[in-house]
Amino acid sequence: MADESQKWVLLVTARTPTNIAVIKYWGKRDEKLILPVNDSISVTLDPDHLCTTTTVAVSPTFDHDRMWLNGKEISLSGGRFQSCLRELRSRAGDVEDKEKGIKISKEDWGKLHIHIASYNNFPTAAGLASSAAGLACFVFSLAKLMNVNEDQSKLSAIARQGSGSACRSLYGGFVKWIMGKEENGSDSVAVQLADEKHWDELVIIVAVVSSRQKETSSTSGMRETVETSLLLQHRAKEVVPKRILKMEEAIRNRDFASFAQLTCADSNQFHAVCLDTSPPIFYMNDTSHRQKITYFRIISLVEKWNRAEGTPQVAYTFDAGPNAVMIAHNRKVAGLLLQRLLYHFPPNTDADLSSYIVGDKSILQDAGLEGLKDVEALPPPPEIKDNIPSQKSRGDVSYFICTRPGKGPVYVSDESHALLNPETGLPK
Numbered sequence: 001m002a003d004e005s006q007k008w009v010l011l012v013t014a015r016t017p018t019n020i021a022v023i024k025y026w027g028k029r030d031e032k033l034i035l036p037v038n039d040s041i042s043v044t045l046d047p048d049h050l051c052t053t054t055t056v057a058v059s060p061t062f063d064h065d066r067m068w069l070n071g072k073e074i075s076l077s078g079g080r081f082q083s084c085l086r087e088l089r090s091r092a093g094d095v096e097d098k099e100k101g102i103k104i105s106k107e108d109w110g111k112l113h114i115h116i117a118s119y120n121n122f123p124t125a126a127g128l129a130s131s132a133a134g135l136a137c138f139v140f141s142l143a144k145l146m147n148v149n150e151d152q153s154k155l156s157a158i159a160r161q162g163s164g165s166a167c168r169s170l171y172g173g174f175v176k177w178i179m180g181k182e183e184n185g186s187d188s189v190a191v192q193l194a195d196e197k198h199w200d201e202l203v204i205i206v207a208v209v210s211s212r213q214k215e216t217s218s219t220s221g222m223r224e225t226v227e228t229s230l231l232l233q234h235r236a237k238e239v240v241p242k243r244i245l246k247m248e249e250a251i252r253n254r255d256f257a258s259f260a261q262l263t264c265a266d267s268n269q270f271h272a273v274c275l276d277t278s279p280p281i282f283y284m285n286d287t288s289h290r291q292k293i294t295y296f297r298i299i300s301l302v303e304k305w306n307r308a309e310g311t312p313q314v315a316y317t318f319d320a321g322p323n324a325v326m327i328a329h330n331r332k333v334a335g336l337l338l339q340r341l342l343y344h345f346p347p348n349t350d351a352d353l354s355s356y357i358v359g360d361k362s363i364l365q366d367a368g369l370e371g372l373k374d375v376e377a378l379p380p381p382p383e384i385k386d387n388i389p390s391q392k393s394r395g396d397v398s399y400f401i402c403t404r405p406g407k408g409p410v411y412v413s414d415e416s417h418a419l420l421n422p423e424t425g426l427p428k
């Protein structure tokens, strides 16, 4: 038993955003170190709408490492959590809090145990990159607790070993994960291309089609693709390197037409590579027939509109699931997009609009949509007028999240937001 002076609990809480890739990571050249076959680029989403909050604690009274995810205890024995913990412990520094009478020396971290509680404010393992925000927050908060004296890019290389896409969540704005060349992965890190203020007129709308956990994980899906797809080799060698350069230029110049063209093309090629896998991975197989139709309808809605306007208004991108992420050029376009989405995918008649559109609801007002009556009165979008009026897919989208490019991880200093009790180190 620890004596009274040994009963302290030291806490750190952090909040980390999720990210959506506009040039996709799909395929590893090293499974254990999580080294990719190509560079990727992502946009960080505003943590006010989609984020992970994690509290980590250390105390001499803890007798083993423990973790709770969304209120349920989970095992930390998995190789990925263990890789991150090992990397962090080996870099831990001295910690002193004179006020609380806490003194931890570097060497103590090998013996001390930690508690971790994490909460995602969006569906976990449903294609909304919970592993990205989750593992980034895991590393970011523990690095602070353990006084790991490394820059953000070194931390990204640790988060990468938890989940590849997590390394990109260490920064806000527009982020590139450089694949690197070294066998030990030391140069496979994330870097910020531009912060969230660089291109702040963009509006991001996520159609949450399924919050059900998917059956084929990204990890096993991409392993099968690497083993069997020739198209992936062509993509990694010939297509992505050129696309990365063009995407960096589009972001630098805020060139929406190029940005949208590259984003849509890369999402479609990622799904083509999945289909080129043996046996084919068709992410929409995991979902109902109606959800498959939603995937095609969203692509067709955006493609038709972009074509009718003569220049892209909106980009779409899909990860390993049916949820659509749409990026609109600006607020005006986002309002018009929302009108189109609500025309094609109206909520169930008993739903209320404020829980159907979440996040930045002000886009609804911009679109002149105050209530369900306005939604029902929406005319068909002009680009489909001459065609056969398409059927409405009522209830096929669970809800929409309106958001924007956002900032990187932050520490939360207000202890009332901690997920662990400061006295016991157990979940509140």
Ligand SMILES: Nc1ncnc2c1ncn2[C@@H]1O[C@H](COP(=O)(O)OP(=O)(O)OP(=O)(O)O)[C@@H](O)[C@H]1O
Residues within 6 Å of the ligand: 052, 069, 118, 119, 120, 123, 124, 125, 126, 127, 128, 129, 130, 131, 132, 133, 134, 135, 138, 217, 218, 219, 319, 320, 321
């Ligand atoms: N807050 C968190 N803290 C730590 N680990 C988390 C957290 N949230 C999710 N994870 C881990 O990530 C896993 C889910 O990852 P998975 O790749 O299956 O789904 P996803 O990230 O939501 O979707 P995708 O990567 O396809 O967009 C969880 O089972 C858990 O191990």
Ligand SMILES: C[C@@](O)(CCOP(=O)(O)OP(=O)(O)O)CC(=O)O
Residues within 6 Å of the ligand: 020, 021, 023, 024, 025, 026, 034, 040, 131, 132, 162, 163, 164, 165, 166, 218, 219, 220, 319, 320
């Ligand atoms: C389709 C993707 O979202 C794949 C993400 O894969 P993960 O990062 O979840 O995979 P692991 O590294 O095995 O954990 C594309 C992307 O985010 O770049």
